[in-house]
Amino acid sequence: MSILVSTFSFAQKFEGLAMTPPMGWNSWNKFGCDVSEKLIKEIADAMVNSGMKDAGYQYVIIDDCWQTGRDLNGNIIPDPERFPSGMKAVADYVHSKGLKFGIYSDAGTKTCQQRPGARGYEFQDARTYAAWGVDYLKLDWCNTSTQNAQASYMLMRDAIYKAGRPVVFSLCDWGISKPWLWAKDVGHLWRATDDIMDCWDCEDNRNNAGFTILLDRVADLYSYSGPDHWNDPDMLEVGNSGLSVSESRAHFSLWCILAAPLIAGNDLRNMTEETLTILTNKEAIDVDQDALGKQGVKVRDDGDLEVWVKQLADGSRAVVLFNRSKQEATIAVSWEELGYPAYIKAKVRDLWLHKDMGNYKKSYSAAVPPHDAVMIRVTPL
Ligand code: GLA
DSSP states (O other), X not given: OOOOOOTTTTOXXXXXXXXXXXXXXXXXXXXXXXXXXXXXXXXXXXXXXXXXXHHTOOEEEOOTTSEEEEOTTXXXXXXXXXXXXXXXXXXXXXXXXXXXXXXXXXXXSBOTTSOBOXXXXXXXXXXXXXXXXXXXXXXXXXXXXXXXXXXXXXXXXXXXXXXXXXXXXXXXXXXXXXXXXXXXXXXXXXXXXXXXXXXXXXXXXXXXXXXXXXXXXXXTTGGGOBTTBEEEOXXXXXTSTTSOHHHHHHHHHHHHHTTOOEEEOSOTTSOOHHXXXXXXXXXXXXXXXXXXXXXXXXXXXXXXXXXXXXXXTTSOEEEEEEEOSSSOEEEEEETGGGTSOTTOEEEEEETTTTEEEEEEESEXXXXXXXXXXXXXXXXXX
16 A cells, blocks of 8 residues: 655646747836835836737736835835835735736845845745735845755745745846756746847846847757746846847847747836837737747857747747847858758748748748848748
8 A cells, every 4th residue: 555645735837828938027127116006006007008918918016125024923014105005005006907916025135225024934934925915926035145056945935835826936046056957836937048138239247238248148059948937038128228229129029039028117207109010019928929939049150140949839930140249240040050941942031021921942042231230930831
């Protein structure tokens, strides 16, 4: 006779919550510590009214600085001046718009902005979040001293599961512990890089960098990403001030090819037409959200001219022709680079022009403006 005894029946993540990369908005890139219930409600309104919700954006996530301390019982306290109605009211408002609500904490004693962290309060905080109606938790890695990342993140995973409310769990140790090697059953996404900076290729002395550099850092990790467990090269900078329109288009195209989580980081209340057009490009988003869940790969690197390819569920391929140079250039992709025989005929559709470009054999090429990308879908006939 065998008896199965499980003392840790709560030791698992909520499965199936992120079968495609999560889409939403997070306060950090644009607002830093300047968060409030007024901002979050207005962003939720804007997400609906702008068409972002219809395009697939769902999570409204408050990053660092919403929390100020703990009460005598250890309960986490939201900033009473910035969130006078309390977090449950904010979550209720977000839910009333048909959206989901996300929050931020840290696995250490304090967050990166020195607010109270979750260490030692994991189960209590998870119960609090469940009571508020939290649907998404990003757990940062500041002030963790000698903590073990795997143990710390598993503890919070277990706490979330025990609390009983399904929560997408976003790990944020910046790739330090190589979470792609161990976090598949712990979280739904993990940061694979340091923080994104609002620029093309700048870098600071703490490894934070512009999107082209983060792209290179996450490129080789393609085999670890898939449905319910995504590499996260950090949030979008589209619509902030550091990138031109063509650079923003390239950033978005590449994040879609990577099957990256699409977490907007701009002020949704105040977007230019160009920003909105980029963020809501349904044909590009469909590539990101494709059910096969493959992270795209770089199949050619001619210095500043690159070809990136993502396999899609229907057998077609999404392709980004990426021009890092400062001159316009013609970039070609061959069918063999896509994994197709050269002789087949395939339909080419441009996903930014929203236009069928014709049927081609062997290869396709396009003129790509400087610091820009052409994104196509190649479908064998
Ligand atoms: C870290 C994270 C960022 C952001 C800040 C907030 O740097 O990587 O995404 O959450 O902390 O302090």
